Each structure stands twice: as structure tokens, then as C-alpha cells.
Amino acid sequence: MNKKYFFYSCCLALALASCSDDDNTPGNEPSATHDDYSYVGKAVGNFTAEEWYPGGELGTTDNIASNSYEDETPAVTNQGLSNLFKFGESFFERTFNSTTKPFNGLGPAWTRDACLTCHPGYGHGKRVTSYNANEYGNGYLLVVYHPDTQGYITEVTGMPQTRASYPFLPPIDESGIHLEWKTATDGALPTTFPDGETYELIYPEITIDQEAFNTNPKPTNYEVRLESTIGIYGTGLIDAIPEEELKKQYQTEASAGATLNPAMWDATANDWASTAWYTGYPANATDRTPHIKRYTYALTRATLQDGPGANAIWNITNVTRSDRPKLYTTDAWAKAMSENEEVINTILKEGKDEESLLHPYYADGTREGIAKAVATLLSPNTNQFDNDVYNFKPEMQDDNYYELMVWHRGLAVPRARNLHSEQVQRGKELFYQMGCTACHRPSWKTGSDNYWADTVVKGQGELPKYANQTIWPYSDFIQHRLFMKNDIRGAWCRTTPLWGRGLSKANTGAEDRLHDCRARNEVEAIMWHGYSRESDAFRSAEKFYNLPKEDRDAVVAFIRAI
Template sequence: MLKRPVLQSAAIGLVALAAFAMASNEPAFPLQNTPLTGGEGTVEQFDHNAYSLPQGNLSMTRRLDFSVGNSFFRNPWVEAPASTDARDGLGPLFNTNSCQGCHIKDGRGHPPGIDAPSVSLFLRLAVPADPETDAELLRRHGFKPAPVYGSQLQTAAISGMKPEAEMLLTWAPFIATLGDGIRVELHKPVYDIAKPNYGPLPEDLQISPRVAPPMIGLGLLQAVPETDLLAQADPNDRNGDGISGSINRVWDRAREQTVVGRFGWKAAEPNIHQQSLGAFAGDMGLTSSLHSHTDCTPEQKCGRFANGGEPEVSDKVAGFITFYASSLAVPARRNMADPDVQQGAKLFSQTGCAACHTPRHTTGQVAGRPDLSDQTIWPYSDLLLHDMGDALADGRDEFLADGNEWRTPPLWGIGLAQTVNPRAGFLHDGRARSLEEAILWHGGEAEKSREQFKAQPATERAALMAFLKSL
């Protein structure tokens, strides 16, 4: 993989703050003191539609744009040619036929059930790359796609085309024992690819399962100044706290240059627009001005089928989709006066969780978007890469992210995740069925915090859960 540059951290002041907190038993990071988690655009919606509302401070004119974007996000795309020519061109290979098919109710996806096809979880593919001969490929794509099968396993196809293969998922259960003897059953996912239709799979194939993440607050996260992310990064752990958050450096297709990444499970996308059009190409087989080709390789001969135009996703439609994805509001905090929630908030900081799940940020100025500008937000993420240990590793590099590293996922709204989608799982592949399970899977830089959680008395663990469910 590419060599990560050494970054100078501007966050050394946090070390003294953390040391003071340990000595005084005070939280090292700010405690949220407002229910307005997403700033002035926060909404009070706590049912199955909690993730589907526009920014509360969005103007009426822009709400019309939001509605148009919502229609393209929600409605299925179809094979070409079709009378619905604004939404045709699906495939020939794909994983789902709509954005909403993965991001269920704009929320998290889930692993497939027994003998059920996977809809909101897919497998990224790669093979080992040579840093010298594959240097340009790594600079622009971050990894080396698999021969014939490309960068993503497509498990569906239009009529007349065969899917690439079937994804099989089984579970291997095991027990984690807490300090007070409580036993928690975890289950490890085991993936297999069966019935490949385009020749044998590479023996050195690398797979990375990815479940669809929630869509809320993306525009606010994009508005966090890059300087703030750089200031938090400490890739060489110069302060010795065991946390070494790193910036991913990724390729911006529109600007034709390497920039800071902040979206996706490995922070491999620089902005919402590129992330969205990448999903159109990889998940639905739809071309755009940023992706003139889908993940279909020459050996699969997708060109023999009709397309939905060149490109299939017009810049106008892409603009509506990007606006929609950048405008979904964050639901307000709940139960903040509850003593257990307040205790859990302090424990979240004292056990080191807030070192990666940074509670507070302030957005910068966003041209034409006063609803996103100058907002104090509480996403609980530093948007940086962290080593999460071997148990969660996928062994697949992506730009500067190695096989053990994942971007800190924002926690805002997480207490409503299973209200929005009752089958939603946590972590990058949805393996954790509860927030407690998610914590117990943490390793690497988070191992110390995990062990503190396991050692806590049941009342403190319950308080921490109450806090997380209030977010």
C-alpha cells in the first residue's frame, strides 16, 4: 500500500486535558448540553421516519429540491430501454435497484437472513497490489480490483445476464464473559462466494463486507473544516495515549487530485457527490459523469445490452441526489435529564470512548447552504481511521487505510437505529445485534476501553447503554 505521510498533530492540548480528567475523575471531552445534536437543523422525529426528514432550517424552496432528490433516491431504477427514461439503465450487473434498497428508511442496512438474498450488505473485492507496478492504480483507486470480477461482487443481474455469483453467510457463535461473570453470545460472520458465473475466483481474493450506513447529517459532516480533521490526527501517537487517528488521502475524481477522505467505512471518499455516484456505479450499474464505466469488466461483455443514456445518471439527477443526501436531518437527543443517561455520558468520556468518537464539532461556511453553516454539532466521530484490531479486520487496503483500520462511525441518532430498521446491525458488516455487542467487538486502539467496559459493574454498563440510546 502507499506510505502514509507523517502528520503533525495540533491536538496535544487534549493530552493535558485527558491527564487532568484521569486525576480528577472529570470527563476529558465536552458533555452535550443541548438536544440539538445536528445544530439548528435538528428535528424532533423519533419513529420509523426519524432519519427521513430534511434539515429543520432548510428553506421552503430548497425543500422542493429535497423532495425531487428523495424520489430518485427512493424509487427503483429499471432496465433499459423503458418508458421511465429518467430512471432506466439498471445493471446489467447490480446489487440493488434503488438507493433506499440499501439505506432502509435512510438508515442502516442489515445482513441477510437465512437463505435470503443480500440486499443491504455487499462484498468489496480486491487482490494484492504491487506498490511499484500498480502505483497509478493505487493512487486513483486505492486498491487493485479482482480480475474479471472487479471491485464488488454483484449478486443480481438483468434478464439475459447472469449474476456474478452468490454470497453465502454463516455465523460462528462464541461467548464473551464480562467481569461480573455475565456471558454474552457474539457471532462471527463467515463469508463464502458460491456458483461464480464468470470463471474461477482468484486464489488470493480479498473480500470486505460492507453494510449500508445511515444517511443522516452527511452535509454537516462534509462542512466540518478540513483543518479540524488534520488537527485531531495523531498517526504516530506522539502523545502516547494509545490512540493514533489517521487521515486517509484519496482521489477526488472531479478535481483530479489527492485530497482528504471522510466518507465511507474506510474514509475512502472525499465528498457526498462522489460517494453517491460511486454507489450508483457499483451498486446499481449506472454510469455518470464521474463514473463513465460501472464495475462490469470487459470479460463480462455488458456492452451488448441497451444502456439508459450516456451517462445514465444525468448531472441534473446527480445534483438532486447529492442535495438530498446532504440534507437529511439529525434527530434530537432524548432523556438528557435522566440520571442514568448523565452518568453514562461521563463514563463514555472517562473510559476513553470519546477519544475517537469526538463529541462536538463546529461546521464552517458552506456556499448557498446557511442551514449547514456555522453549526455546533454533536456527531460523536473524529472521521479518522483507527486500528480496530484483528477481530474486525478485513485485510484489504484502501488508499492509506490498511486492513485493520476503519473510520470512526458517527453515533448521532444511533439510539433510533433499530426503530428505523428493526433488523439493523452495528459495525461495518452489521454483525453486532446490539450496542453492547458492538463494544465487545472493539479491539486495537479501542481494546483498553473495551476492557474497562467489561470490568464495569452492571449498573455502569446499563448507564452507558442508556446514554448511547439517548443519542
């Protein structure tokens, strides 16, 4: 245990001495009493000693306070990477802008100006009632797609942008985004438990006016869904799970009769589908070895070093770097801006000043020249670094990106809490009996962790490593279908890890769950699993529904403890 957290735990124990050791009922966060701490690291009840450390010896922090999602792993400390970790943390927490180094390069269109806005307290995004990109905690990404093909529309980026630099208009005007929360009343199970306690299921309905798209052309035949960010702690440990172990899990579930996403698993060959392999590395990557996808709800990324976080620091803020030399924009937006009279007039008036940020768009000072420059420089198909006219430089330096990745791969998982509680032990027993572990697989063993690294990282140094660790994420990292109202695009959704989620309220101020934060607590999350009889988890949810309240509370206490 880290000594600084031992002192904290002892102080907190004195403050909470009058509290019950089993104060783990729904609505309360687990407490760190002295008695609780005395059990840490020891086998107790139906928990093994190692289950206290979900991230293993190298990936767990003893901190269970309101900043526990932010800690570095022991691996970071052991490898002498702590200073790099702290520098990398600043790029996650700071707001990006147009000019102030090293946090410059925001825009010209962006989704958020700071990572922390999407990941409050480093955790899962929170549910909001109206769409405002700059509202702290709003981790939503707009998913705009064609209902016939399920593919993203091409008029805006896959992670649509609602903010833009002056004088440009955002690709989507937020005033045209309409979000309404509705109550689901037609589920397969009643919203009153047999003992009389009730619950409610809500879901988001979101639309975007066609006129809100500042693109040419404007999209047609589209639908919109929401997807929220997930907690980012412990993601480096997921990267260390061997691909052969992932394959065994797919084979186990397939042999048990589970229907798996054919885009990931070829049922006939009992092997990976051709589309399960990720090959979309940056153009300058020297190592383009295919790897199996394991990250994001849609399983779009395979390695953390080219995963959602590495990608997001580029496309969310639109900050270029040496391995991401092009802007994250669309030609439809670039064309619309090149045709906008107010944009042209502003550049014509202000861009002649060589010190102006608009000067690159001024070109030859003619309206035609400005329009061409805008269309060219806002296009995703222009290499901003090698443009014949303008010699732009990467906005994020390689050493800063490396520091970010040390931080990203170095985030620890908080240790488990209250495993000595009889209520938590009962909850574990029920969780297993209900069949929840079929998808929420409890533990994995990491391999040698010879991680893939892109050209930039290889040129800078090593990253935290997690070789031969037993970890407890409670996920199979496979996609399943729950058939919920206004379901996720494509219906398939990767099982979200449960580790550390019991500390969400303390760290983020919210405890919303599922891909779009529709579940406001654990009970609603479980019951959404039973909304449809077609759901892959219906039987487990049905068993939970039929439990007495005391046992339902025990299941929730267990989920909060791990």
C-alpha cells in the same frame, strides 16, 4: 422546534403518560414523554443545551419517531430547497428498471436495484443469514480481495454485482455465496461479566465458490469479507467540517501515542501522507482540487458530492449519467458474456427486432459480430455515449442527479432524547471516564462550508449549507484497528458516528452495529472493541467489562440517547 413535531410530541406524551421518564434500559427505545420534551433545548445535568441538537441549529430535526432519519434539515427549508429535496428522495426510494423514465437505466449488471434496499429506513444495513441482494435491509457489499496485497480482485467490480439483465449472467452467482455465523470463544475478555451476566460475540464467515464467478478468467487466491452500509442521515454536516480541524485531530491523536494508518498520516513528518488526498474526481470535473478523505470505512472519499452516495447511484444500479459515462463492469465479465453460447443464441434470436432491448448487441447479425458487440458494449473501457456505432444517452439526467444531491446533503440528524435522565447522565460520565471519546470525539465546529461541487451540480444550483454549526457526531473520522476475528479488509476502519443510532430499531427494524453487523446490540459492539489486547480500544472495553450492571446499562442508555 418544528410545529408539526410539537403536535406529534404532545399526542405521544398523552399516550405514554404512565411510562417512566427514565424508561431507557437496554432493550427499550427512548420514549418521548411530555416531561422529556419539556427539557429539550435546556442545559440539564452534565449536558449543555446545544447537545440536544446533534446536527446544530441547521442540521437537526425535532422528529424522534420511526421516520426521523428521513427528515430534511432546517437548512433545506431555509434555502427554499424542499421541493428539490422531495424529488431527490424519490431516486433513493424507487426501484430502478430498464425502461421507465426517470428511473431507467438499470444494468446490464447491478448490485442492487434500489438504494433503500441497502439502507433500510435510511439507516445502517441489517444482519442477514444468507446472501440475497434483493432482501430488504441487506446492506452488505461483498469485499473480494487478494489476501497477499489486500487489493480488490479485478475480475469483478470493487462493489461486486450478483444481478444482471436478461440474457446475461450475473458476475457472481448468488447460489455460490455461502454465509455462516460463528461464535467467537477466544477473546481476550471472558464472555461472562464479573456479576454473572453473559454476552456472546458472533462473526460472519463468507466464501464464494470459484465456479460462481461468471468471468474469464475466474479469480484465484482470493478471500471474502462483508461490509455493511451505514446510516446516511447527517452526512452533509460531516462534509462541512474544515480540513484544518481534521488535521488537528490527527495531530492530537498522534501526539498522544496513537498508531495511525500510514496511508493517511505520515508520523515522521507529522503531516498528511500523500495518499490521504482524494483526487479521483470524474474526468469532466472542472475543479480537481485535492481534498482529505473522510468518508467510508476505508476512507476512500473526501467530499459528499463525489462521495459514496454520489458514486453509488451510478455503480450500485449501474445507471449512467453525464459525469459517469461508462458502465461499472469489468472486461473479464464482458469477455465471458461474449463467449457464452446461450447469450449469443438469445441475441441472435431476439435482437434482430429493432424494438428489442437486445438490438444494440445484434450488430451485423453474425455470431462473430454479436460476440464483438457484447464484449465492446459491456466493457468498462467503452464510452457508451460516444461509441462509433451506438449513440447512447445518459440514463440519469443532470437535474435529477442534482435533486438527489440536494436530498443527500439535506438529511437531518434526529435530536437527542432523555438527556434529563439521571441514568443517561451517568452513562455520559462513564463514557468519558472510560476513554471512549479518544476515538468517538463528541463535537466539531463546521466552517464556512464552501463545499466542493462537481460540474453537474454547479450547473444546476446550490446545495444545503451548514456554516458555523456545533455538531455532535461522536466520531474522530480517523481509522483505528480493533483486531477482530475475521476482521475488516486491511484492518483499518473509520470510527462510525454514534449520533442518532439509538433510533435505529424504530427506523430500520434492526439495531445491528459495526462494519459487518456482527454486533446485535451496544454491549456486543463494545465488547468486540476488547476482543484483542492489540485493539486500539481494548482498555476502554476492559473498563466497561468491569463495571457493575447498573453502570453498563447507563452507558448503553447514553449511547441510545445521543
